[in-house]
Amino acid sequence: VPGIRAYPIETSGPGDVRELRRLLEERIVRAEDVVCILGKTEGNGGRNDFTRELAMTAFEQLFAPRLGCAPEAVQDRVVFSLSGGTEGVVTPHIVVFVRDDATIVPGEKRLAVATGFTRELRPEEIGGMGQIEETARAVREVVARLDVESPADVHLVQMKGAIPPGGGPRCDMVHSRAASALGVAIALGEIDGSRVSDDTVCRDWSLYSSVASCSAKPGLERTEILAFGMSPRWGGDLVIDHGVLVDILDVAGIRAVAGRLGLPMGARDRIVGVYAKSEADPRGTVRGRRHTMLGDDDISDTRYSRCVLSSVLAATLGEPRVYVSTRAEHHGPVGGGPLAIIARVE
C-alpha cells in the first residue's frame, strides 16, 4: 500500500538545503518520491519578501538534475508551499513529504497525500463562481486519490490560488483566496453549495471551510491543490487531524486537535507539522478587548497575527516549529481559522 514519510528539517536560512541534499545523496529519500515541501522562511511574508524565491531557487537547483528536468519544471513535479514570516519564536523550517510503498500496514487509517491542479482559470473567473466551481471539481478529483472513507477524513487542503494575468475587478489575492476556500468547503460538503454565489464571496462570513488553507500568487494560471486525509488504504506511521480555532488565542481549540491525535501536552517528539491560518480580528477586538494590530502603520497586522498565533501554538504544543500563514477569508469564523496537526503514531 502507499504510505507517507515526513522529514521535518530546521533551516539556517531560506536557501539552506543541506540536510535535504544529504537525505537525497544518502538515498534516504528519492527525488521522484517527494510529493510536496511545506516550509516557513524568514521574510516579511509580503510583496517584497524574496526569501521564498531564494528558497525556490535552491530547491530547483537541487531537484532539477535529480529529476532530469529543467529548473523551472521542478514545480510541476513537486508541490511547494513556502510561506514567509517567522515572527517571534517561529523556527524557519521545511517538512518534506515523501510517498512510497509503506512497509507498515497498520489496519488503521493513516495519512494520505495527493496533489493536483485546476484547469487554467481566466481573470474574470477569479473570485466568483467560475473559480469556486472549478476549484470544487478539482478538489474532489484530488480527494478521490486519497481513497478516504468520507469527506470528513480530509483534514487539510493547502492551495495556491490562481491569479492569471490580465486583471479584473476581483482578480486579486483576497478574492482568489476566498474563492479557493469556498471551493474546498463545497467539495467536502462543509457548506451547501446552493448558498454560495458571486455575491456571498467576501460578504457572508458564515460560509467557510475548516480544512482549507489558501494563499494566492499573482501570475499563477491554475490553482495548485495539496490534500491531506486519513485513509484505511494507506500505510505508514503518520496521522492527521484538524479543528477550528475560534480566535488567535484559542488554547482549548489547539488542545482539542492535539487530544484527538492522542498527543499529550509537551510531547513534541511526535509532532511532524502544525498548519494554521491567522488573522487580526477585523472587528478590532479579541476576547472583547481592543487590539491595535489594524491601526499600526509601522508593522503590518499580518506579522502581528502570525506572531500571536504562532506563539500560542508553540507554547501550547511545546514546539516552535509551526507553520502559520495569514489572511483567512472564508477560512473558519471571522477572527479565527483552521488548524491541522500531523503527527507520528506512538
Added chain:
Amino acid sequence: VPGIRAYPIETSGPGDVRELRRLLEERIVRAEDVVCILGKTEGNGGRNDFTRELAMTAFEQLFAPRLGCAPEAVQDRVVFSLSGGTEGVVTPHIVVFVRDDATIVPGEKRLAVATGFTRELRPEEIGGMGQIEETARAVREVVARLDVESPADVHLVQMKGAIPPGGGPRCDMVHSRAASALGVAIALGEIDGSRVSDDTVCRDWSLYSSVASCSAKPGLERTEILAFGMSPRWGGDLVIDHGVLVDILDVAGIRAVAGRLGLPMGARDRIVGVYAKSEADPRGTVRGRRHTMLGDDDISDTRYSRCVLSSVLAATLGEPRVYVSTRAEHHGPVGGGPLAIIARVE
C-alpha cells in the same frame, strides 16, 4: 487597616483619561489616595515612543488641580509606570491602585503597596555596587512599609532606575536596569550579597531577582520604587503572587502562578493585573529551536519578545489586558523572567 483597591481601565488611546476622570468626579476615587498607575500604551516602547509622554501629560493635567500642585509635581505624589508597546493582542490599559482604609478586614494576607525612592545617584555609581547597595537599602525601607511577615511575601518590585545626567561608562539603561534588579535580589535575600560585585553585573547571569521588574530612564536622578506584597495587616480583597518563567513560552510557569492564586483557567474576571518581563533569548534559540528575533533589522527583538509572551499570557489566562515590558538583565534566568499576577479573592 490600610487596604488597596484597583481599577483596571481600557484606554482608547495614550491620552485617554476619561474613565479615570469619571471615577474622580464621581468621588469613587480620591486623587490623594491614588498610589500608583501602571499602564501599557500603544507606542513602540523605544526611544521615539512619545505615547508615554502623551499619557503623562494627560495624567498631569488631570491630577494637578485635584492635588493642588503644579503639573510637574504630580509625579512626586503618584508613581507612574507606563510601558510602551502593545504588540499583537495586548489591550492598551491602565490599572489605578488606590489606598485607603479597608472596610474588609479579612484575617488573611492581602495586597499591600508602598512606594519610595533611592537617594539621588551619581553617574559613576550607576551599574555598580554604588547603585546596587543604595537600591537594596531603599527597597528594604519601602518593604518595611508593606508590613509583611517575610521577604518571601514581596511579589513584585517595579522600579524606574536612575540614569543621572553626566554620563559614565555604565551610566546607561542596560546597567541601570541590571543594578536595580540586583539591588532587589539582595534586599529580599534572593541572592547572597557577598557574591555580587561590580564585575558580576551583566556577567554572572546566575544572580537574579524573581520579583524585580526594572526599567530605566535617562535624566532620572533617583530610582523610583514600587513594592507589592502580601501582608496580614492590610485589608481589602486583592491578592498577589509571582513566579519565574523559564522562557517566553512557559505555560506551566504561568499556570503555576495562577494556580497559587486559586484562579481557574479562563476565569479572567478576578484578574486585576498581569506583570511580566520578556526577552528574546540571547542564545538564539527557544526550546532548542532557532528563532530569528535577534537578526531582524526591520522589527526590534523587543517588540517580538513582548508580542510572544503577551500572546502566551493572554491565551493561557484568557485575558489580553497584560503588561509585559522588555529587557530583563538579572530578572530571572537568561531567556526567562519574572511574572506577577494581582487578582481579587473569590
Added chain:
Amino acid sequence: VPGIRAYPIETSGPGDVRELRRLLEERIVRAEDVVCILGKTEGNGGRNDFTRELAMTAFEQLFAPRLGCAPEAVQDRVVFSLSGGTEGVVTPHIVVFVRDDATIVPGEKRLAVATGFTRELRPEEIGGMGQIEETARAVREVVARLDVESPADVHLVQMKGAIPPGGGPRCDMVHSRAASALGVAIALGEIDGSRVSDDTVCRDWSLYSSVASCSAKPGLERTEILAFGMSPRWGGDLVIDHGVLVDILDVAGIRAVAGRLGLPMGARDRIVGVYAKSEADPRGTVRGRRHTMLGDDDISDTRYSRCVLSSVLAATLGEPRVYVSTRAEHHGPVGGGPLAIIARVE
C-alpha cells in the same frame, strides 16, 4: 495696515513649546495675534502617530489660559497644521505666524494670511460636488480677506478636510483631500469648474490645483482653511511664491520658486517656511527609472516620498527645516505636487 510676522522654531520633541512660551512670556508675541502654527513632528505620519496629539495638548495648555478659553476651544482661535513624519534630515519644527499692525509699509506686495471654515459638511457630500462647491465658496470668502489683486496672488491654501462621522462610500481621507484640492482649483480659477463632476474626482488627474495643500481628519465636521497670498495692502517683510514640481526630484522647479523670491542658493537665512506635497509616483517610475516605494511592506511609501522630496528641498535650499506632507490627489500633476516658499525680503 495689517502685517504678518513669522517665528520659525526648532523643537526638541513634539511637546516642546519652550521657545514659544518664552516669546509669549516676554510679550514678543501676543497669544491673540497668533493666526496659525504649521509644524512637523517626528511621528510616522500615519494612523498610530500620536506626536500630533502630544503637540496639540502642549499648545492647548499654553494658549488656553492666555486666550481665556478652554483647552478644547484653542483650535477655534488658532489654526494648527501639524504634520507627522520628519524622515531623513528633516528638522522637527514649528513656524508661528502672527498678525498685527505692520510698522513697515512697503509699497510692494507682502505676505497676507487669512483663515476660515466651510460650513459643516454631511458625510454623503464628502468627495463629491457637495464638498467641492462648498470648499470653493469658503476659499473665495477667505481669499477675499487677503485683499489680493488677483487669484494669481494666492500661493498656498493649506486645508484640513472634513470627514464627518457617519460614513459613506467616499467619506474617507483620499476623497476628502481630493475634493478639497479641486475646490481650491475652482475658487482660484486654476481649472474650469464645468469640467469637474463627481466622476472626475480621483479619476481625471489633469484637473489639479498648484497651490492647495490638503490633509483630512476623521471626525472633523467642517474643513479648516488657511490661505497665504501676496497683497499690496499688507505690510511687513515677508513674501511668498509657489510653483509646481513635476516630480519629487525636480530641482529646477525648486530653483524656479526660490529664484522668483530672489533667494540665492544657499542663502537660507531669509527662508521662513518651505511647504510641499510629495507622493511616490503611482506609475512605479521616477524619471523613467523603476522605484520600489510602492511594493515595500516594511516601510510605507508615504515615509519614503517625504524623505526623498525633503532631502531634495533641504539640499537645494540648504535648509533642512522643511514641511513636506504626503498624498497629493489633484495636487499638481501625477507624481509631482505644489511647492510654496515663504521668505523675508532682503
Added chain:
Amino acid sequence: VPGIRAYPIETSGPGDVRELRRLLEERIVRAEDVVCILGKTEGNGGRNDFTRELAMTAFEQLFAPRLGCAPEAVQDRVVFSLSGGTEGVVTPHIVVFVRDDATIVPGEKRLAVATGFTRELRPEEIGGMGQIEETARAVREVVARLDVESPADVHLVQMKGAIPPGGGPRCDMVHSRAASALGVAIALGEIDGSRVSDDTVCRDWSLYSSVASCSAKPGLERTEILAFGMSPRWGGDLVIDHGVLVDILDVAGIRAVAGRLGLPMGARDRIVGVYAKSEADPRGTVRGRRHTMLGDDDISDTRYSRCVLSSVLAATLGEPRVYVSTRAEHHGPVGGGPLAIIARVE
C-alpha cells in the same frame, strides 16, 4: 591596450539576470572578460537581507557553466559588490564591467580597473595595524596593475573586508570597514601612515580616505579589492573622478565631481555609475539642524541616510540609478563621505 566597457542594467528583482544572459548569449559580453559587477538590490541592507544571496545565486548559475567552474568558484573569477537597500527613488540595478582589448586608443587617460585580495587575515588582526598594513600592501599591488601615473589617479577602491571566523575584540563589521579604509588611505598617500595606530582606529576621525568604499562580510577570510583609476595606458571611452561630500546634502560637492568629468547637469545619458557612502551624522545635526535618524526605533538610520543621499544624487544628476552604501568609518569626514562617478566621454 586594455580597455573597460560597462553595461548598466536595470533589474526587475534581485534574481533578474535576463539582460545579462542576453548579452552573454549574443556574445556581446564574454563571461571570462567580466571583471566585476556592482549592484543595488531591494533588501533592507541589514542582517536579514537575503536579496544579495538571491542575486549571487542567480549570478553563480549564470556564470558557472560559461566559466566552466563550480557555482561556488564564480566569486573567485568575478568580483561582486552587491549592496542592499534601494530606499526612495533608487533603481535596483547592476553595472557589469568588462575588460578586453580597447579598439579606441585615445591618447588621454581612461578608466582602468583591477582586482585582488589580501592574504587571509587572522581574527586578532582585524580592526588593527595587522589588517591595515596588509590592506595597504595589497591595495598597492592592485593599484600597480592599473598602471596609473600617480596615486591621485585612483578614484575608487571598493572593498569587502575580511571578518574571519573565530572572533576577537575588534573582529566585527565596524572595525573591519574602518581598517580597510585606513589601509587604502595609507596605500595612496592620503594620510601619513605614521599617524595611524591601533588606537586611532574608530577614534581619530581626521584620518580618512576619500576614495575607499568598504563593506565587511562575516565569514570572509581575505579582503576583496576592486580599484578604479585613470590611466594613460588604458583605452576605451570611460572616465572616472571622485570627490568628498562634506555631508549628505552636499550638492556643491556632487556638482564639483560632475563638473570635473565635463558632465552638464541633467545630461544623464553619459553616466555609467555613481558610487557614494552615506551616514546619519553621529552628532545629531546636519547643516546645524537637528535630525531624528539616530533615535528612530522603527526605521534604521542606515535606511534613512541612504535614502537622503540617494535622493540628492538622483535629483542633482537627474539619475536615480545610483549606488549608495552606508556606514562610513574613516571614509571622508564625519557625516560626509566619498563620491565617485564613472561616465562616458562625449
